[in-house]
Amino acid sequence: AQTVTQSQPEMSVQEAETVTLSCTYDTSESDYYLFWYKQPPSRQMILVIRQEAYKQQNATENRFSVNFQKAAKSFSLKISDSQLGDAAMYFCAYFGNEKLTFGTGTRLTIIP
């Protein structure tokens, strides 16, 4: 079974600074997808960024980018120019075999 590990239960960052959230996963598959989801206090799950395992290029969405290291099974999220609206729980997720497996999340606090 696939597992997803987020080793940082909580992180904080000064507004306008950069922060990196870590995620590792375990799989024997070669073709899969990885996602970062954001869950603000409203509870809504919002897709932040996705990465196809067969693509070597790291995905980028505006201020959000990933560092995907396939051999190391690592998938970290970098948030640049942090904003107050970025405060939320962030979940790393692995998609394979028609199912999505989530990590336990990292709570990100933005310090004004």
Place this chain on the structure above:
Amino acid sequence: NAGVTQTPKFRILKIGQSMTLQCTQDMNHNYMYWYRQDPGMGLKLIYYSVGAGITDKGEVPNGYNVSRSTTEDFPLRLELAAPSQTSVYFCASSRGGTSYEQYFGPGTRLTVT
């Protein structure tokens, strides 16, 4: 498009009662999923469906049942509610094929006392 809608938003059940959580999507997605999220945890898959008439168990299916008679609807049935089923329940859907992005509903907060 309303996307994925869930009803009710909140519910309190007594131990042993039963209820159905409703989920509807208007995106003509083939794949639908039910997750539960316990406090401070990630989401865990309860059941999923790859199309009308097809369902399969996820990681934590005990105490739940599902059906998928139409593409749009994927209700989750709780039989004999127990305190361990106190959680937030999310429904999600995706197009499938080469598109794996899942779209989530707003969630249902269920308390069993």
